[in-house]
Amino acid sequence: xxxxxxxxxxxxxxxxxxxxxxxxxxxxxxxxxxxxxxxxxxxxxxxxxxxxxxxxxxxxxxxxxxxxxxxxxxxxxxxxxxxxxxxxxxxxxxxxxxxxxxxxxxxxxxxxxxxxxxxxxxxxxxxxxxxxxxxxxxxxxxxxxxxxxxxxxxxxxxxxxxxxxxxxxxxxxxxxxxxxxxxxxxxxxxxxxxxxxxxxxxxxxxxxxxxxxxxxxxxxxxxxxxxxxxxxxxxxxxxxxxxxxxxxxxxxxxxxxxxxxxxxxxxxxxxxxxxxxxxxxxxxxxxxxxxxxxxxxxxxxxxxxxxxxxxxxxxxxxxxxxxxxxxxxxxxxxxxxxxxxxxxxxxxx
Numbered sequence: 001x002x003x004x005x006x007x008x009x010x011x012x013x014x015x016x017x018x019x020x021x022x023x024x025x026x027x028x029x030x031x032x033x034x035x036x037x038x039x040x041x042x043x044x045x046x047x048x049x050x051x052x053x054x055x056x057x058x059x060x061x062x063x064x065x066x067x068x069x070x071x072x073x074x075x076x077x078x079x080x081x082x083x084x085x086x087x088x089x090x091x092x093x094x095x096x097x098x099x100x101x102x103x104x105x106x107x108x109x110x111x112x113x114x115x116x117x118x119x120x121x122x123x124x125x126x127x128x129x130x131x132x133x134x135x136x137x138x139x140x141x142x143x144x145x146x147x148x149x150x151x152x153x154x155x156x157x158x159x160x161x162x163x164x165x166x167x168x169x170x171x172x173x174x175x176x177x178x179x180x181x182x183x184x185x186x187x188x189x190x191x192x193x194x195x196x197x198x199x200x201x202x203x204x205x206x207x208x209x210x211x212x213x214x215x216x217x218x219x220x221x222x223x224x225x226x227x228x229x230x231x232x233x234x235x236x237x238x239x240x241x242x243x244x245x246x247x248x249x250x251x252x253x254x255x256x257x258x259x260x261x262x263x264x265x266x267x268x269x270x271x272x273x274x275x276x277x278x279x280x281x282x283x284x285x286x287x288x289x290x291x292x293x294x295x296x297x298x299x300x301x302x303x304x305x306x307x308x309x310x311x312x313x314x315x316x317x318x319x320x321x322x323x324x325x326x327x328x329x330x331x332x333x334x335x336x337x338x339x340x341x342x343x344x345x346x347x348x349x
Contacts, residue, residue, distance in 0.1 A: 011115035020330035029115040092244035099221040120268030146193025146262040152183035171260040279305040
């Protein structure tokens with residue numbers, strides 16, 4: 001019996017905020033930034049084991065990363081690796097994968113997930129995903145997972161849900177990253193959720209939404225139906241993909257469609273978008289230091305995140321709230337509070 005559950009992994013980002021460990025040549029989704037022995041993209045596939053069979057996983061990424069995926073995920077066939085010739089944000093990425101999946105299975109129900117997020121409670125995550133897939137299989141809806149906020153976070157976008165006790169809530173609006181006062185208001189009201197960027201829908205429902213809200217993008221990938229799973233697919237994509245509008249699925253579809261629902265959840269999610277968020281999620285000692293590297297010695301240090309190679313001897317004294325990392329020929333020491341300057345450092349290095 002055919003399994004109708006599919007997974008689209010978005011893996012084209014360049015991971016600039018985790019420089020120098022993450023580089024355009026090897027961005028963070030292909031790194032073991034948590035020190036678990038598995039890269040972020042390997043964890044993304046593993047946590048959906050038992051829900052989505054490996055042959056139903058489709059990875060959308062840059063042409064530059066194909067060899068890395070072949071190496072890290074040898075069980076994934078080349079036809080499941082969708083190669084973008086250029087960056088065009090998430091809407092074209094999702095549309096390409098969806099039209100290809102639909103050709104194989106018009107009954108497909110799809111999970112769309114970033115390749116570089118952390119989820120600590122994978123049992124709860126699988127329970128939520130199973131519940132969501134059941135919902136989208138029998139309803140013409142676009143479902144997003146909303147994370148129950150634990151603090152007035154200003155680094156995430158929010159989902160405003162219509163109040164109610166139903167498991168699946170109608171979405172009133174999507175909100176940009178708020179300031180502190182607004183975030184505190186969202187937390188107090190109780191019907192706002194962090195936007196995790198994880199979506200569930202049937203292929204038919206999201207294709208209908210593309211046709212309604214982004215018809216030019218839909219037209220490009222519909223025209224390629226005869227090319228998918230053939231030797232002519234990549235040439236078609238190389239020619240047509242750059243013609244797509246550079247737009248996210250959030251702006252292009254989710255903020256305009258009427259059939260948007262949110263499933264509130266809490267499974268230890270973080271987008272690991274900053275060194276500071278990585279520090280929060282990694283194991284820390286009694287002084288609040290998180291260390292990856294077997295030869296690191298700390299004296300009078302607290303609340304630092306240190307990431308160096310195992311054979312690198314490093315001695316640190318008196319540091320408080322710093323990022324210390326060495327990778328790709330660069331040694332960086334930076335205050336956590338100043339990490340927004342990392343792109344500046346990278347540009348000048």
